């Protein structure tokens with residue numbers, strides 16, 4: 001039954017809120033529209049929406065606990081070839097393994113062009129036609145830096161619907177506060193030769209976080225440069241897997257090798273996930289405070305009874321005090 005909530009949301013989505021059973025049935029039936037609706041609810045900043053998602057995950061916990069997906073993060077600078085790589089690797093996984101694959105991609109062009117949702121859908125043309133693949137092309141909801149605290153919830157929603165491999169695209173690491181390594185089992189960093197800033201532009205810490213370094217565009221004019229960068233990185237990071245690869249030249253395509261490496265990496269996920277859980281919960285706490293203060297116009301509340309003192313940190317102290325008086 002549709003609920004009569006006031007459908008006011010910071011994010012634009014245009015369907016009615018339904019009861020939890022509707023969403024759970026849809027997820028169990030792998031209904032793509034319902035998966036997308038659930039992810040939109042997860043991305044909302046409205047408490048009512050978050051409560052529905054919470055309820056879905058609680059009631060359907062048996063599904064996602066039983067079906068933890070292998071979570072693979074694909075990151076790298078803009079234009080390096082992440083979406084094209086996901087198209088290739090995802091299609092290979094979907095065809096060969098017949099596993100259910102969820103792709104949560106970032107389409108940076110969506111922020112400035114109306115037809116942008118089609119952008120990544122065209123880049124992932126073959127992949128989106130696979131029956132066992134779900135693609136969410138604008139998984140960041142146009143959030144600068146790529147990931148939000150909601151992405152982890154979106155992964156759980158896909159797992160509830162039976163998706164057992166998740167590919168997560170993010171634009172760069174170290175740029176946004178929400179780090180890809182807090183929500184995946186393995187990080188693949190794509191780099192590009194010949195851009196001049198290939199090494200300088202990427203902080204060493206970012207390299208450390210990556211499990212596999214892939215130098216993309218090892219084809220045509222950039223083939224030699226890619227090999228050179230590969231040698232340099234192997235020298236700098238002797239314990240990392242460093243591979244050169246091309247999305248367009250089949251002779252330089254290393255997708256199969258990369259998949260083998262991924263499989264050999266993922267041994268004990270549980271320990272890592274326990275650590276990630278702590279990070280994710282901290283991110284949720286921060287986001288809850290931000291959303292609450294934004295949605296309730298906290299400034300007005302703070303100043304309703306007495307004016308703020310002339311120094312802005314008074315707002316901080318008042319908020320902290322009011323939180324300290326709350327019970328959970």
Ligand SMILES: Nc1nc2c(ncn2[C@@H]2O[C@H](COP(=O)(O)OP(=O)(O)OP(=O)(O)O)[C@@H](O)[C@H]2O)c(=O)[nH]1
Pocket residue numbers: 076077078079080081082083084085106107108109123171216217218219220245246247248249
């Ligand atoms: N020569 C060559 N071009 C490639 C390769 N992979 C991708 N490209 C091209 O590089 C451009 C960017 O590719 P995308 O796959 O959209 O890159 P991306 O990293 O997802 O880009 P953003 O999402 O915008 O950060 C496109 O024009 C691709 O055709 C490759 O292996 N070799």
Ligand SMILES: [Mg+2]
Pocket residue numbers: 082083084106107108120169
């Ligand atoms: Mg992309």
